[in-house]
Amino acid sequence: xxxxxxxxxxxxxxxxxxxxxxxKIREAYVKAEGGISISMTIKIEPNERKPECIDIExxxxxxxxxxxxxxxxxxxENQEPLFKK
Numbered sequence: 001x002x003x004x005x006x007x008x009x010x011x012x013x014x015x016x017x018x019x020x021x022x023x024k025i026r027e028a029y030v031k032a033e034g035g036i037s038i039s040m041t042i043k044i045e046p047n048e049r050k051p052e053c054i055d056i057e058x059x060x061x062x063x064x065x066x067x068x069x070x071x072x073x074x075x076x077e078n079q080e081p082l083f084k085k
Contacts, residue, residue: 006044014042027064036062039062040058042059044056
């Protein structure tokens with residue numbers, strides 16, 4: 001059963017991830033154009049060996065830097081002569 005201990009542990013795990021990555025989050029925010037998105041996940045499932053226990057997995061996901069580049073080329077497979085006759 002999911003109770004108060006499960007919720008409190010999940011909150012602590014999310015906070016730990018934010019604290020662990022705070023410098024990288026700050027760097028990403030400074031580099032970003034208009035803010036960043038941070039996704040936090042919590043997975044709660046029964047423990048396979050101990051049915052009375054619950055496993056909690058917390059995750060964090062954000063992009064540290066965005067790469068935006070564009071290349072443009074115009075080519076012709078038919079080579080034009082260098083000199084007109």
